[in-house]
Amino acid sequence: MFQLLSTGLIAGIAGFASSFTLVVAGLQAVGASDAQAASGLLILTVLMGLVTIGLAWRYRMPITVAWSTPGAALLIVAAQGDIEFRAAVGAFIVCAVLIVVCGLVPALGRLITNIPQPIASAMLAGILFTICLAPITAAVEYPWLGLPMVVTWLILLKVAPRWAVPGALVAAVVAIAVTSGGTPFPGSTIVPQLTFVMPTFDPIVIVSLGIPLFIVTMAGQNVPGFTVMRTYGFAVPAGPALTVTGAASAASAFFGGHALNLAAITAALTASEEAHDDSSKRWIASVSAGATYVVIGLGAGLATALVTIAPPVVVVAIAGLAVMGALIASVRSALEAPEHRIAAIATFLVASSGITVIGIGSAFWALIVGAIVMVWLGWRTQRSRPNRRIDAATTLPEK
Template sequence: MAGRVQPVLAGAVTALVGFASSFTVVLAGLRAAGASDAQAASGLLALCVACGLAAAWLGWRHRIPMSVAWSTPGAALLVATGPPPGGWPVAVGAFLVSGVLIVAAGLFPPLGRAVAAIPKPVAGAMLAGVLLPLCTAPVRALVELPTVAGPVVGGWLLLHRFARRWAVPGALLVAVIAIALTAPPTGLTGAALAPSVTLTAPAWNTSALIGLALPLFLVTMAAQNVPGMAVLVGYGYRPPFGAALRATGLASLFAAPAGGHAVNLAAITAALAASPDAHPDPERRWVASVTAGVGLALLGLGAGVATALVAVAPPILIEAVAGLALLGALATALASAVTDPATREAAVVTFVVTASGVTLIGVGGAFWGLVAGCLMLLLFHRRPPVVPPPVDHSSDGRSATPTARRTRPSATEPIRSAGT
């Protein structure tokens, strides 16, 4: 009995932690892209349902704990980019194009390999530049609202020390209490608390396709799908990457008209369902991912309440909670960007251009940061010097090459039998 309950409980924890840790990022991103409160609530609900369906299908179909989540870095990208030219309908159009690209990456492996070919330092620097504006919000909140933000940050620090998994949900709980104590009594009056879907007819323009759809696809692939696969491989699984991309891409297409920006493999919470804590038997852990999917879909029913609370809260406080949720991702992205000294300058240029938030010909800084970093790599790439083989100036005038002098095979060279 305990063996059956354990993965179910692990899945419930995965859903709760995943939702509470980053739904504020999603709402901040959707509202920054031009969504109204009703449209943002609809987007959060659509994402929860789409993630839940994809997780349940992938876990049941492949018997692997393939957790699914929304693109948290993608939501941070929306905050950094702001409303595209044309407003919310154009943002929805970009969400659809990003979903199409994810499906295409699942159908055509060369496209997935092309994304993987983007140098990791440049990709990490672009992601770090996208995350930086939100990650500075806790500092700004401490200065602007010290009596409210102080307990939030303090609670996060305390839980981060003793129960890291619950640090962001705990900070969110403190923020909700602070909102309840400081918001006007009529703050929620008239707010739509029941779940509802608001569909938006998509629109497209070139600048949004280049400046929003393409960067959203890239950060979702590089910061969510690829690390999510790595987590599963680290726990001994061999997940079908193409099938996962097709399922999450279709889920993204399903959620986009209702306001959902992107669905992908979970990276941050993937270990909660794939680790031995979910079940000692690796063959039974898929139950945790299916349960997490169901739980996340049910949590989506509270999207209206969550959006109403965010609407009455000081914007900087919500951004502060979102920033706390992204600090770990920022640290990982920065480490990936500056590890290799040979590409460090290109990564720094990518980071600076992306974080600047500049907009040129209607295209945001994330795209230009990627372009600047790749150009730096091309312009300043140095090939390793060619070292000539040593020459043995012997009396007979012959030069001994390394092959001629070697009398035994190297440790990495197979020993050949006579006559081969």
């Protein structure tokens, strides 16, 4: 039992510490005040804990729920223009409703998950790329803050990879505390409290933020989440999992949260032999992780206050270290198929450019450009293929 509980505790701490700065920075980028960002972090952390406990308990599987990390990165990239936070919350709700619909209508879920992998991965890579540049910028602009963080990350990446990002966070916190001269935190920001946000539904923001958020959450988190669980022999019921996480996302949106989904990395901890040799007992580790999230959520105000007093580029730099592995995986997946590499690179370049056209951000245009390039090159290939098939019919039996 100790092994199960301790694994869940580690998963909860690592899951929160590795990317909470990205969540806060993302919410602030789309117009959230400090209080609204703290509220969003609080509701996301508590709800992902409660939903994790509920799903793990109900299905006796080590199901773990997390916030959308690539979605939080998207918020930073999408904030090239001025976005009112109420409109961003409206986009969050649209994203949540679409996730619920995917759970209720399996055909839609299959349609979204069948978006060509090179396009989806390249869009995610483009979003993460700008975030992963932040450690370099921070090390140059604020060397007394950025260098200790990066060096600590590199050292722990060699000796204790699981603690590399939390260790970098601790190094950054110490450096910030030393250089800030003991700047006190405002008491009102430390006390955890929920702040209700009345949403507005702006079509431009929905297209530039809500739809891409939905796609990266599904393709970048839910699909890998299901895959990780299958790897360890657990067939998570897709319909209920998507419906519940989508409904929880909608509830969190009214208090500033962006999106919840199935976890992948933390799920690999609670679903593996590391949690327990007996797979039928590993759900207890997820319950432990969920309880850890609920407790940690009470410190959301303090976490947000810490992010607020740090230079923005340093905050994003911590997040950049956290998503470095996701960037590598996305690039590898995007370029895996040689015939789609041009389309993938086009998607990546548009997504990372940060352009805004008619008020719509680069993530949406990346999907459009990638799809156009893929269709065009695919069409050209189909036009020229019949002659080749005659010459090599025996060696090209496939399409």
